[in-house]
Each structure stands twice: as C-alpha cells, then as structure tokens.
Amino acid sequence: MSGYQFAHMELYSAKGKSAAGPEDHHAKRKNGQRAWTAQEIIDELERLEHASRHVIRGRPAPEIIPGDVDNFPDLRAAQIAAASIKESFPYTKKDGSKATRQRKLRADAPSIYASVVSLPVRTEHALADDELRAQSVALLNKSIEHEKKRIEKAGGRFMMGVIHWDEEHLHAHIIALDPVRGRVKHLHPGHAAKDDLIQEGKDRKLSKKEVNKLGNRAYCDAMRAWQDDFHSAVFQKAGLLRYGPRRGRLTRAEYRRAKESAMMRAADEEWRSEIESAMASAEEMKEAAAEEIERGRTMRATATERVEALEFGTASVLSQEIVYRPKKKEKPEGLAFGPNAPSSKKERTKIAGKRAKVGDALRGGISWRCSDAVNSLVRKGYATCQRLPSPNCPIHRVFHPTHSRTFYAMARAS
Incomplete structure (x- = not known):
C-alpha cells in the first residue's frame, strides 16, 4: 500500500x-x-x-x-x-x-x-x-x-x-x-491540551492574549503528536507516509520515490518481524527438546536404578542373605538378615542401604529421603512424596500388598 x-x-x-441568519438552515x-x-x-x-x-x-x-x-x-x-x-x-x-x-x-x-x-x-x-x-x-x-x-x-x-x-x-x-x-x-487531545494550558496561564496571571496564544500552540502540538503517534503505531508499518507531497514540496518523481521507499521499509519490517518470530519459535522448540532430553535421561536413570534394586533384592532373597521375618509381638513383619548374610558390619550396612532402594523401587522408584520423615519415625530410610505424589512417604503413603509375601515384606521393611 x-x-x-x-x-x-x-x-x-x-x-x-446556531445558524448565522434566518435564511441559513445549518x-x-x-x-x-x-x-x-x-x-x-x-x-x-x-x-x-x-x-x-x-x-x-x-x-x-x-x-x-x-x-x-x-x-x-x-x-x-x-x-x-x-x-x-x-x-x-x-x-x-x-x-x-x-x-x-x-x-x-x-x-x-x-x-x-x-x-x-x-x-x-x-x-x-x-x-x-x-x-x-x-x-x-x-x-x-x-x-x-x-x-x-x-x-x-x-x-x-x-x-x-x-x-x-x-x-x-x-x-x-x-x-x-x-x-x-x-x-x-x-x-480530543488538542482541546484537552489547550484547556490545561489556559488554566495554567490563568494561574500565572497572564494576559488573555498570551493565554490564547499559548493555548493555540498547545492545541497544534497535541494534534501533531496524535498524528505522529498514529503513523508510528499503525500506518508506518503499512508503508504509508506521514505527510503528502505538498508538505515537503516534492515533485511527482520525488514523491513517487518516497512512496516506494516507504513501501520497501514496510516490507523489510514485515520480513524482519517474520524472521524474529521464526527465531523465537525455534528457540522455544530447542528449549522444549532440551527438556524432553533431560526428562528422558532422568527416566532412564530411574529405570536403571529400579532394575538394579529389584535384581539385588531377588538375588539376596534367593541366596538367603535376606529372609522373610514373620510378625512378632515386639516387632512387625519384615525382612531380616539371613543365614548367608555377611558378618561384617560394613557389608551389612551396605546391604541395608540397597534393601531400602528395593522398597523405593517397588513403590515408585525414588531413592532420596525426607528428613522430616526420618526424624519423626523410629524406622529409618523411608522415601518421601515431597517431590511427586507417590506411596513412598511414610506419612501419606497408601500401600497395597501383593499376593507375594516376600514382595510385601521387602516393600514394608524398606
């Protein structure tokens, strides 16, 4: 355009x-x-x-x-x-x-x-x-x-x-x-500016002539600002000029070149906006892809940890390093060290840590601890649902036992 x-x-x-005379209808x-x-x-x-x-x-x-x-x-x-x-x-x-x-x-x-x-x-x-x-x-x-x-x-x-x-x-x-x-x-920005200036002139006790002169100048300035704002916000982007040829005293050839230049600037601006939009979309896609990659890595690490924990639990039960302990008056049912468990305290502590991960894997795959839960319970090593809702938190968990007594005991004892 x-x-x-x-x-x-x-x-x-x-x-x-009002009409100027009786013969004037308007x-x-x-x-x-x-x-x-x-x-x-x-x-x-x-x-x-x-x-x-x-x-x-x-x-x-x-x-x-x-x-x-x-x-x-x-x-x-x-x-x-x-x-x-x-x-x-x-x-x-x-x-x-x-x-x-x-x-x-x-x-x-x-x-x-x-x-x-x-x-x-x-x-x-x-x-x-x-x-x-x-x-x-x-x-x-x-x-x-x-x-x-x-x-x-x-x-x-x-x-x-x-x-x-x-x-x-x-x-x-x-x-x-x-x-x-x-x-x-x-x-009306012109009238509003003029009224403000007239009131200011009265406060300064200027003469009526001076007040009117300043008011008219404020009116014209405000209207020019309105036109300028319209051009920069709307029409410039469409390739239209702010002034016509008479204002700049342009010849027809000069005015034609000015219009062509304005159209080219508008086209360049539109092209630049499209490029910026495309770059912003690409950046958003890049960030989303990075988040998905990180999520995949976390899921893979969690899955690996769960598999290793479950393999350890199965092997420990089969080798009788860990055995099922039935419920007694003084102790609830759970897991205990079996006849083939190592005698070293260091090794037993290591097995106890892995055993806790077995329960974590059975209930959702989280291996970090909630300090509030650990400090509030006699039994140490419970996981928490603070990061994501899961049955791992000892305060909020809802555990559903399976048909396997060993599976149930491993999960409860962790």
Whole structure:
C-alpha cells in the first residue's frame, strides 16, 4: 500500500452550532463545512436517505465494528443519555455563601466524539481484489484498536467503529462517548491540551492574549503528536507516509520515490518481524527438546536404578542373605538378615542401604529421603512424596500388598 495517511477528528453537540441568519438552515464552521448535530452524524454513519446523498449507490452497507454497542439505535440512545447528564457547578448565594447546583448538559456542549481514518485505496479496487480488501480491512481494524486504547485511557468509552464502502476512498469512523461526564472535550487531545494550558496561564496571571496564544500552540502540538503517534503505531508499518507531497514540496518523481521507499521499509519490517518470530519459535522448540532430553535421561536413570534394586533384592532373597521375618509381638513383619548374610558390619550396612532402594523401587522408584520423615519415625530410610505424589512417604503413603509375601515384606521393611 502506497500513499500517505489521513486521520481526522471532530466533536459534535446535540444542538450543533446556531445558524448565522434566518435564511441559513445549518451553521457553518470556520472552515466552511456544515456544522452537523450529533444525531445527524449518526444518520450519516447509518446511511439514512436524507444524510447520504453523497454516497455511491449499489455498494455494500456500512460494516460495524462493535464496541459498547453493536447497532445504530443503541448508539442513538447512548448519545441522548450522555447529552442528558446533569452537571454540578458552584454558585454564590445572595448572602455570600457558596453552594452547588445541578443542571442538564448544555445543548451546544460536545457530547459525541468522532474520528475518521481514510486509506489511499479506492473502494472499487478493494471490492474487486480480495487480497487488497483483506489488507485494507486489517489496517482499518488496527487503526480502530489504536484509537480505542487512546480513548479509554483518556476516560471515554469506545462505542463502535464503522467502515464505509460507498465513497471514493475506503475509510472508517471511530465513535466514542463519555456516559459519566457527558462532555467529550477531554477525548480530543488538542482541546484537552489547550484547556490545561489556559488554566495554567490563568494561574500565572497572564494576559488573555498570551493565554490564547499559548493555548493555540498547545492545541497544534497535541494534534501533531496524535498524528505522529498514529503513523508510528499503525500506518508506518503499512508503508504509508506521514505527510503528502505538498508538505515537503516534492515533485511527482520525488514523491513517487518516497512512496516506494516507504513501501520497501514496510516490507523489510514485515520480513524482519517474520524472521524474529521464526527465531523465537525455534528457540522455544530447542528449549522444549532440551527438556524432553533431560526428562528422558532422568527416566532412564530411574529405570536403571529400579532394575538394579529389584535384581539385588531377588538375588539376596534367593541366596538367603535376606529372609522373610514373620510378625512378632515386639516387632512387625519384615525382612531380616539371613543365614548367608555377611558378618561384617560394613557389608551389612551396605546391604541395608540397597534393601531400602528395593522398597523405593517397588513403590515408585525414588531413592532420596525426607528428613522430616526420618526424624519423626523410629524406622529409618523411608522415601518421601515431597517431590511427586507417590506411596513412598511414610506419612501419606497408601500401600497395597501383593499376593507375594516376600514382595510385601521387602516393600514394608524398606
């Protein structure tokens, strides 16, 4: 997509601006445009007959991007409710005391915010080319989302977005209200900056002329910042220029080269983003593979340890180094050293350690000890379920005996 960005915003009141004379049906703004009312703006968005004489007939209907509302009747009702908000204001009584009164929002107070974003794409071209249409709609949706975040940060509510397909260039409207305050002047960055500067000038006791001059400068700075932010966040990535050819006093050839350069930068940025995404995915896959390898090594080591423990237990029972000890009054059933057990204390301690691993292998394959369990029991050498739930913990274990008396005794005695 080539060209330059277009973004504009405006505020509208329930009454609109008063007409200049009895012969004027509608007032004119300073720029010569008609001063629309809030409800007339909604009529134009909806494409009602009396408000859409400028559109191209036979084109698709307005496409609504839902916000707080998803249809025009609800938008009308929300605007009327916002314009009916009662404001509190201070006043001085006759006796000099201070008090507050409430009154309905002035009819000429701005109560609806509307911004428009237009693309350098002819609507008929977008309708005829599915790829261009999808690209254009995606860019408009990004614009709407960008404005929505700014509006909500400023204290307003995003009501809906509307994409129009029936004018020369494809464009979208962003509509916002403030259901709490009614007024929406604070949603307009230019007006908000100017009001702040005017209040600051009054506090500094500047002259009215100086205050207005500083306020106008703050208004222009804020609007330029809004356009710059829009370009860096949305349009630059799509290959659109911030300014048109007249601003830079470019010839047609220079402007064409500038557009081509912007498109190339956008393509490079998209390619770079894809590369970074692919690299991030590859890094995630590498980490996942490393985790799986480590898990496999742990499982293999655990399995090896279990096999060795079970082989030792079987060999010890068969060689009668360990024998089954039936239950007695003073001792529970379990395992004891058999007639062929070594006499050396060192060797017997070694066998006792391996015997503990036999029980661990029978109950889950863990060979480490829980110090709390060891210190709280007379019998030493129990494993724990602290790392993973298993029947190894002497406090929480649930042991199910098998049909083999030797198997059961080995497990209990470990």
